[in-house]
Amino acid sequence: MxxxxxxxxxxxxxxxxxxxxxxxxxxxxxxxxxxxxxxxxxxxxxxxxxxxxxxxxxxxxxxxxxxxxxxxxxxxxxxxxxxxxxxxxxxxxxxxxxxxxxxxxxxxxxxxxxxxxxxxxxxxxxxxxxxxxxxxxRLVFIALEQQSLLTAGPRVAHRLLQIAAGYGEVEGSRRLLQLSQEQLALMLSLSRQTTNQVLKSLQQEGALRLGYGEIEILDLARLQALACPVNV
The missing domain is CATH 2.60.120.10 (Jelly Rolls)
Structure with a gap:
């Protein structure tokens, strides 16, 4: 072929x-x-x-x-x-x-x-x-550990960083993610309200811009500081 x-x-x-x-x-x-x-x-x-x-x-x-x-x-x-x-x-x-x-x-x-x-x-x-x-x-183990040990804010930040990096598959990080707040909440087993509160707080801090069905990362360093990466 x-x-x-x-x-x-x-x-x-x-x-x-x-x-x-x-x-x-x-x-x-x-x-x-x-x-x-x-x-x-x-x-x-x-x-x-x-x-x-x-x-x-x-x-x-x-x-x-x-x-x-x-x-x-x-x-x-x-x-x-x-x-x-x-x-x-x-x-x-x-x-x-x-x-x-x-x-x-x-x-x-x-x-x-x-x-x-x-x-x-x-x-x-x-x-x-x-x-x-x-x-x-490895990603599954990290997610399970974070679900047990981390609060909503670091979990949201870490998952956004993972998605931006293609879960480790691509070089660098994308800034514009085609991702809705509902999808992010489902992936993290968080309520839509909790996820929305975390994202709005990050937007107010200048780390993100929220759009319809998309999230733009404006301050990568701020997200990394919040994420508290867990190494397995």
Whole structure:
């Protein structure tokens, strides 16, 4: 299958793909297929069979779950050039959460069977996928510790910094985040009111500018001072 050179250019903006062996980069691009989702369209849902590995090229994916009572748990918004779906690659078990497009979204899809065949031929590559999963596991541990030890203000500041840095996947930090206050509250398991109070306080201090569906970081140092990063 002919690959689009723009795929590599986009994916090389991310630390994980950038540091893969060149032969593995080439193999993934050769196996990749483009996928396009409309806003609100599900890619997979909790309980679905494993279907492969994905990378976001444009747009974002909403990952979470909705209880039988209609309560939503939003784990994260996955943006370019992040990869996701690797858990089921390791255990072959059904999907743990729902993944749907937040807006119009373009993905690269590496089908499960093709990727498993590649790994069977080159088992040393398993370590690279283990690193992808371990990076996310580290973030989960940090989030759990912060939920237990930190107040709302530092948690909000730290999550904004993580999102700005693409959860460690990109160089530098974005200043304009396409993120609503409701989404941020859901990701942190905070009430909308508490999240709004923290954000308004940060805006009054000149650290942020709040807009419709977006948050602009004006004073990175102020956020970093409030975040009190936790190292694991």
């Amino acid at each position: 002919t690959t689009d050179p723009a795929w590599r250019t986009s994916l090389l903006q991310g630390h994980w793909f950038k540091h893969l062996p060149l032969l593995l980069q080439d193999s993934l691009l050769e196996l990749a297929r483009p996928r396009e989702l409309a806003a609100g369209q599900y890619l997979f849902q909790r309980g679905d069979a494993p279907c492969g590995l994905y990378a976001v090229l444009t747009g974002s994916m909403r990952v979470g779950a909705i209880s039988s009572e209609g309560k939503e748990a939003l784990l994260t918004l996955i943006e370019a050039p992040q990869w996701f779906g690797e858990i089921s690659l390791f255990d072959g078990q059904p999907r743990t959460h729902d993944a749907l497009a937040e807006g119009a979204t373009r993905l690269l899809w590496i089908p499960q069977a093709a990727l498993m065949a590649c790994l069977a031929q080159q088992p040393a590559y398993w370590r690279d996928f283990a690193l992808l999963m371990s990076q996310k596991l």
